[in-house]
Amino acid sequence: MATVKGSAAARAADPALEAVGSARLLAMYRIMVLSRALDERMWIVQRQGKVPFVITAQGQEAAQVGAAMALRPGHDVVLPYYRDMTLMLALGMTPKELMLNVFSRAEDPNSGGRQMPAHFSLPRLRVLTGSSPVGTQIPHAAGAALASRLRGEDSVTFCSFGEGATSTGDFHEGVNFAAVLRLPVIFFCQNNRYAISVPQRRQMAVESVAARAAAYGIPGVSVDGQDPVAVFQAVTEAVERARAGGGPTLVEALTYRYVPHTSDDDDRLYRSPSEVEQSRRRDPIPLMRQRLMEAGLWDDEQERALQEEVARTVDEATAYAEQAPPPDPATVMRHVFAERPAAG
Amino acid sequence: MATVKGSAAARAADPALEAVGSARLLAMYRIMVLSRALDERMWIVQRQGKVPFVITAQGQEAAQVGAAMALRPGHDVVLPYYRDMTLMLALGMTPKELMLNVFSRAEDPNSGGRQMPAHFSLPRLRVLTGSSPVGTQIPHAAGAALASRLRGEDSVTFCSFGEGATSTGDFHEGVNFAAVLRLPVIFFCQNNRYAISVPQRRQMAVESVAARAAAYGIPGVSVDGQDPVAVFQAVTEAVERARAGGGPTLVEALTYRYVPHTSDDDDRLYRSPSEVEQSRRRDPIPLMRQRLMEAGLWDDEQERALQEEVARTVDEATAYAEQAPPPDPATVMRHVFAERPAAG
Amino acid sequence: MAVKRMIEAIREALDEEMARDSRVIVLGEDVGVKGGVFVATRGLLEKYGPDRVIDTPLSESAIVGVAIGAAMNGLRPVAEIQFADFIHPAMDQIVNEAARIRYRSNGAWGCPLVVRAPYGAGIRGGLYHSQSVESFFAHVPGLKVVIPATPADAKGLLKAAIRDEDPVIFLEPKRAYRLIQGEVPDGDWVVPIGPARVAREGRHLTAVAYGMMLHLTLQAAEQVAREGISVEVVDLRTLAPLDRETILGSVRKTGRLMIVHEDNRTLGMGAEIAALAAEEALYDLDAPVRRVTMPDVPATPFAAVLEDAVLPDVDRIARAMRELARE
Amino acid sequence: MAVKRMIEAIREALDEEMARDSRVIVLGEDVGVKGGVFVATRGLLEKYGPDRVIDTPLSESAIVGVAIGAAMNGLRPVAEIQFADFIHPAMDQIVNEAARIRYRSNGAWGCPLVVRAPYGAGIRGGLYHSQSVESFFAHVPGLKVVIPATPADAKGLLKAAIRDEDPVIFLEPKRAYRLIQGEVPDGDWVVPIGPARVAREGRHLTAVAYGMMLHLTLQAAEQVAREGISVEVVDLRTLAPLDRETILGSVRKTGRLMIVHEDNRTLGMGAEIAALAAEEALYDLDAPVRRVTMPDVPATPFAAVLEDAVLPDVDRIARAMRELARE
Numbered sequence A, B: 001m002a003t004v005k006g007s008a009a010a011r012a013a014d015p016a017l018e019a020v021g022s023a024r025l026l027a028m029y030r031i032m033v034l035s036r037a038l039d040e041r042m043w044i045v046q047r048q049g050k051v052p053f054v055i056t057a058q059g060q061e062a063a064q065v066g067a068a069m070a071l072r073p074g075h076d077v078v079l080p081y082y083r084d085m086t087l088m089l090a091l092g093m094t095p096k097e098l099m100l101n102v103f104s105r106a107e108d109p110n111s112g113g114r115q116m117p118a119h120f121s122l123p124r125l126r127v128l129t130g131s132s133p134v135g136t137q138i139p140h141a142a143g144a145a146l147a148s149r150l151r152g153e154d155s156v157t158f159c160s161f162g163e164g165a166t167s168t169g170d171f172h173e174g175v176n177f178a179a180v181l182r183l184p185v186i187f188f189c190q191n192n193r194y195a196i197s198v199p200q201r202r203q204m205a206v207e208s209v210a211a212r213a214a215a216y217g218i219p220g221v222s223v224d225g226q227d228p229v230a231v232f233q234a235v236t237e238a239v240e241r242a243r244a245g246g247g248p249t250l251v252e253a254l255t256y257r258y259v260p261h262t263s264d265d266d267d268r269l270y271r272s273p274s275e276v277e278q279s280r281r282r283d284p285i286p287l288m289r290q291r292l293m294e295a296g297l298w299d300d301e302q303e304r305a306l307q308e309e310v311a312r313t314v315d316e317a318t319a320y321a322e323q324a325p326p327p328d329p330a331t332v333m334r335h336v337f338a339e340r341p342a343a344g
Numbered sequence C, D: 001m002a003v004k005r006m007i008e009a010i011r012e013a014l015d016e017e018m019a020r021d022s023r024v025i026v027l028g029e030d031v032g033v034k035g036g037v038f039v040a041t042r043g044l045l046e047k048y049g050p051d052r053v054i055d056t057p058l059s060e061s062a063i064v065g066v067a068i069g070a071a072m073n074g075l076r077p078v079a080e081i082q083f084a085d086f087i088h089p090a091m092d093q094i095v096n097e098a099a100r101i102r103y104r105s106n107g108a109w110g111c112p113l114v115v116r117a118p119y120g121a122g123i124r125g126g127l128y129h130s131q132s133v134e135s136f137f138a139h140v141p142g143l144k145v146v147i148p149a150t151p152a153d154a155k156g157l158l159k160a161a162i163r164d165e166d167p168v169i170f171l172e173p174k175r176a177y178r179l180i181q182g183e184v185p186d187g188d189w190v191v192p193i194g195p196a197r198v199a200r201e202g203r204h205l206t207a208v209a210y211g212m213m214l215h216l217t218l219q220a221a222e223q224v225a226r227e228g229i230s231v232e233v234v235d236l237r238t239l240a241p242l243d244r245e246t247i248l249g250s251v252r253k254t255g256r257l258m259i260v261h262e263d264n265r266t267l268g269m270g271a272e273i274a275a276l277a278a279e280e281a282l283y284d285l286d287a288p289v290r291r292v293t294m295p296d297v298p299a300t301p302f303a304a305v306l307e308d309a310v311l312p313d314v315d316r317i318a319r320a321m322r323e324l325a326r327e
Ligand SMILES: Cc1ncc(C[n+]2csc(CCOP(=O)(O)OP(=O)(O)O)c2C)c(N)n1
Pocket: A083, A132, A133, A134, A161, A162, A163, A164, A165, A166, A190, A192, A194, A195, A196, A261, C029, C058, C060, C082, C086, C089
């Protein structure tokens, strides 16, 4: 499946595709498909009563994969939020790890079952541990970037959140701090138009989250979050600026959430099925597939093979996680404080 | 002293003066002079060891008097900050009340000696009680405006703070809230270039606080804070917009503080005497005097009379406050909760 | 008198107070169109309109701060914090502002405000949807802290809180929302803030509890009653100001005291109640005081086995009762 | 060994740790150019440069939040909150983030962070420059809370806090900054976090105190010693985790316990210590426990007569000692 084909002419007709490169385009597509399949399975196991709770990414895959591809995994520091499973996959978290997380297993690398699913943490990818309170990771991102810069690393820090988070004091204080110190941070807002039930117009009196950047003297960009290529390009530009010492950027990806906020939410209370349906017409996965096919980079055969592979991967990850042991209650008092005394 | 004179021709040469009206101009000037004299006296009684602490307004009188004159005292709701003694005078707090406050007397109408000086509160002027933590009054202002509007009042809410306060989470959350609900609030920032020792460029990466308004979809205006007429006009416009249902405005008055942050501060640690000297060349009081004289609205005779009157007022207020009794320690447990049970 | 769930009792209290007093408004995240994530405010937007039922931006400090400004300017706001776990960003507004407004203005201004928040564990909410935050606020002079355990108290105390002249932190045991049903008197049912309630009379020991733990404590008392141990159970209801007399009266009678809460042990409410006994009833105590609480871990972990390992349950409470009775 | 003021000891600790470990940075309002409003950080900017001594915007939540991010990413930040009274906006970052980072990541991440803040009354600071905030934090698992009373402890404990792998809330009794002088050992003087210190041995009663109140308690002990009352004074130093053994050991010896703090009474540290005694040393107690504290008012009012009316002083402490000894 690593073969890259397609006519140069077709790709040239879509210059964005050309700029990004076929290998990356195909990788983006494969991750989006995998993410969607895992995501759908999560809702299934939740409805089956096998896990109590899920919170997922459906509809926002393109925004996340486009952003992740602009980063150097394991080199750049990442502060995701609970909707970022596609981002995590793209960075290198495995499907098995994601499913271990959903099943709250001892082996879950994010928290060993201590946190709700989708509260990510993974040292090998420099993914810092996150919490549920919205927006708190934004000052952390500034601090992480400060530390990297102080050590002379050329890594950037990537921080992800929803448009609702931009109303918090921590968004303001964190972005302002990063702007004043010109820290190498990418503030990445996935504007899916709702914070649970609250629509964007009740969240802010501006049309675009990117407009908030003006308050901090930093660039603010708004891109189509259903187009992973556009997101990749916008985030790449922000990353390059940050690496070059040009300070932070606020990137807004306009997107939509296809599922309820969480498995506890009933989204019919605040948005119409037709609105969701309407939005699904720009589902990033079929859009991308079509684009790849038009560019001659993908065909039905490859699609079938991918679907099979993905189904197998999801099955395996789910089966593994389902049978994996839960955390040991004897460990519940551990890690309140460091276990070994400081080196002194 | 209420006579208003001066040639129409001279006033016409300064159209701003003409627009504001002579009576108001003279009132502005008189309040600034009175405020400065009271302010200087406060520092004297502090240095004499008669009071432990002062925090005052020198340099910012024009900004404050210009803003106050745009309001309807006792009708509009006001949330000042600790630097607003000129604003309070202009609204109608008496010199005696200000001095009782500085001496922390039982009769101090702001807190009966419970709070540091300059933490204002005065129900008859709808001045809500304020605290020391910077920025907390900003959400209060949104709430007060919400209450006024719900009752169908046409009052606006005026909220004052320094440029340092605009870095707080509460600034962001409060202004955003007011913007989303289009509440009748005037957010008035006195940008005196320092938050204690921290200069504006370490506080924000924008040239002007007014730029912050873009994040909220509300108008942001920057005016010369040493010109009370310009401030009056900018705030009047904002008040009119608010009363007409047009929502909040962020008004920035560019100004400078001539004295240390408080009597505990040594400002030579962070700014040069020459910078302060430089800034004093635009002292709003001589500027205004000259302007009034050029417009034929003021002469040396009036000036002498005013200075005498002001000196007498300050002396009387100080003498009164100095001999006034301190709070009764027996009252110290009162007002933790309401004293009479709720009406039910 | 009708049997209701706690969540219904809360909704009724809000509805009745909004109908009764046009100064009452409700504000918070998702309280309007969605009717609240626990549906406590469902129907209010339709009935009282968007000026009085306000879906706010995601800004806890502003939710409380705006409510404070509105309260000073004549309204009676009921601010909802979606989960008590998210109340910390509003700490400054609650502690430095709401609690001190009357005191600092020497009585000139008041702050009649209610902050409602679902709190507590046992719903598989993990570290950030399970917290007990009561002792932060019970420590702060100028705040009243109320935690109802029954639908009748939920309704009556919430109505009293809304009518109170001072800020009230009203914490709702969310595990009890649907689980706990009970009779709620008809009419304008108001329960005064202040008095605790002896929920079960007993002779051998006093168990003080509140919120969801009250119910587990009553079950444990029932269990040990079969073994001849007679437990007096005090439902605190108002945590601040504390009803010292009811607690001390019971302790003086039984000579034995235990406190049960799901907040962690150190400086939880149990500390203050044990201290009260050590100061005011030392000579009446026949055995050391006991606290049955969450251990000192940062709220409950998510996985069921982990949460069950830390959260007090009927067995643990009953065991403590037996040990205390025998001591 | 040289005699130093507490503020000098703190400055030295910061200086030495910055020199020793390039991961240590200092950030806060006015800490750079001005050297801090209490001059605790004076000279550090010149010595270590603006990358390691950072004058921040007026944003307490970001000061702590940025420090947390930097700590997770390998630094050892020392965040200054200008006055403890302004720590509340950072409550969420401290309680929900710093305290839970290790626990929630199952040990994968740590948060070696110090939050320094001058606290306490007696400087005519009024409601917002006098607060005691220790019991908020001592309640929270995952945080260490340290309050030195002497220059030697200030230096040694601050150095230990900076080297600690976990978040430490380091509260400095600001009234003691210049008032309290004492010998500070030369060299790399580190005092471990954890153990309390018996500051004065005695037989008749145990008085537990910390911060500025330690000094008033020692003076009161001296006063009543002349009347034949022998007071053992325990300087808590570390409030969390609590040194239960030292407290209990002293109480078991003397049979009488009082706690002195300037924080208000309800759910102040005294509550936890009294509870500890009621649980673990009840049979050793010969008299009811006593708390000498600020009454339950919202911090100290500004006017001298009002502050003096609420703040514990030597006379009040000595009176309580006499009463307790006689009981
Ligand atoms: C501080 C805080 N307040 C409230 C909540 C409850 N809550 C969880 S997610 C959410 C909405 C977030 O919306 P947004 O930032 O747009 O992200 P999205 O879920 O839409 O991706 C809310 C209100 C929370 N987790 N934290």
